[in-house]
Amino acid sequence: MSGATWVPPSGKPPLSARLLRALWRGLPARRYEAGREPDLGVPAADGSPLRTDHYFPRAEGDFPTLLVRSPYGRGVPWSPMYGVLFAEQGFHVVLQSCRGTGGSGGEFHLWRNEAADGRATVDWLRDQPWFNGALGTLGPSYLGYVQWALALDPPPELRAMVVQVGLHDPHALFHRGGALQLENALLVGSGMTSQHRGLGTFVRATLRLRRHLKRMTRALPLRGSYVRGLGGDVPWLDGAMSHPDAGDPFWKGASTGGAADGLRTPTRLISGWQDALVDQTVEQYGRLRRSGCGTSLLIGPWTHTSALQEGWPEVFAESLAWLRAHLCDDPSGLRPAPVRVHIGGQGEWRDLDDWPPPTATGQWHLAPDGRLARRPPEVSGSPASSRDALASFRYDPADPTPSIGGPLLSGTAGRRDNGELEARPDVLTFTSEPLDEPVDVLGPVAARLRISTDTGYADVFARLCDVDEEGRSINVCDGLMRLPTGPEHPLEVTVPMSSTAHRFAPGHRVRLQISGGAHPRFARNTGSGEPTLDATTLTPVRITVHGTSALELPRARVER
CATH class of the missing domain: 2.60.120.260 (Galactose-binding domain-like)
Incomplete structure (x- = not known):
């Protein structure tokens, strides 16, 4: 944490973020106008530049920092959902593109670099004049994975985490019950290779995948059939699909689930009953509870994507309350029960002391x-x-x-x-x-x-x-x-x-x-009896x- 005086720059959030921000309803009133310091070069563990946007409240004061690391770019929807909305509530937000994505240097890999690059980013934060030493992390899906990677060896500044529809075990994303989760694997491959290149590229890639999905998934052999639908070879995707055994050396170091064992950073977990990663969320909640870590669980009537769409007002409010409680010493927005679940069929929310409850x-x-x-x-x-x-x-x-x-x-x-x-x-x-x-x-x-x-x-x-x-x-x-x-x-x-x-x-x-x-x-x-891909x-x-x-x-x- 630097003692230098910081003068906020005059940059505004991008127009796309401001336009989308204006469409949201049901969110807490903004406290500040948001500003942006774009395209900073943060050195990764090996010195590669990690392209980073800094959002901040346009006001004098001492504000905590949120780190949001993403392989999906720094534009829509991440810029309004995390950069603008949380800066408006009184947080510095560091929105960063993971290695090999969104203009960042190096080569992307599904898991091998996130822990080291996260620590390098925290090292950079310590030298920033606006960093007050209070750090939180948040984000969905793979943005949850990078949080668990940082928590494997949590820096002393890390005081809160919010993992939304989050991932910690890549193997379980690709394989379940001994079978390949084929459609999800292809969706991950398409998203990881296209979304960080901009909304237009992502939309075109999604349409291309949909157009070729039947042919790709019925091909014999299955190996390599995705190339036309994804627009090229994706080596890390080949590896993930080709190794069904979780004990295979290929997956060594992939799971960051062990970060929850002995963790002391208060962590809020959010998922949906139809989320492809709900089992991973429930697993981490159990680990955190057994380790005595302060934790909270919210599971709504959502899918992986709808949690960040129609579920966003609830997800945002829960995330904000947790971060304020643990970074701003303001617990007024916390609900008293550690668990809240939506009861399907009944259509109501229920507060519980634990999950699962006694049954x-x-x-x-x-x-x-x-x-x-x-x-x-x-x-x-x-x-x-x-x-x-x-x-x-x-x-x-x-x-x-x-x-x-x-x-x-x-x-x-x-x-x-x-x-x-x-x-x-x-x-x-x-x-x-x-x-x-x-x-x-x-x-x-x-x-x-x-x-x-x-x-x-x-x-x-x-x-x-x-x-x-x-x-x-x-x-x-x-x-x-x-x-x-x-x-x-x-x-x-x-x-x-x-x-x-x-x-x-x-x-x-x-x-x-x-x-x-x-x-x-x-x-x-x-x-x-032949191997699935061959x-x-x-x-x-x-x-x-x-x-x-x-x-x-x-x-x-x-x-x-």
């Missing part, structure tokens, strides 16, 4: 004729056994079961009517009777299944749905698991289906949906669900 895991048993029952079914007067076949279907990778909604990074994410999907012959449904009373589900959901196949190569996709009085089936949460290769006898597998907070209303029915995939969200299992043969598989299979729901006390 009892209830089992809903899969029964013949597509029934979902509270009691285990009987077959011919005897309890069902694991060898009793309940239902089967044929999964054909040449006509893969499509993905509908769910936790994607794109605008197609979220809750959708699953009626057309469930009418397919390769989708099983097990449905309860109409409920006599509300059922609240708060916590992690899972399907414990007995499964057999005729080839030994298959995936199982499980989805919890809420069926209303008119028969509309709306997805709540889901998951996919690649079955271990084995003989035909039933295998017991547990398919984690993420956490949720949802109320099934009286008259509604609980439904478990089972299929052999969700394409192109997940790369299809070709049924041949497979050239498509082999259909028959999948059978057996008795003693169950849906596990964390049942919470109903508040009347």
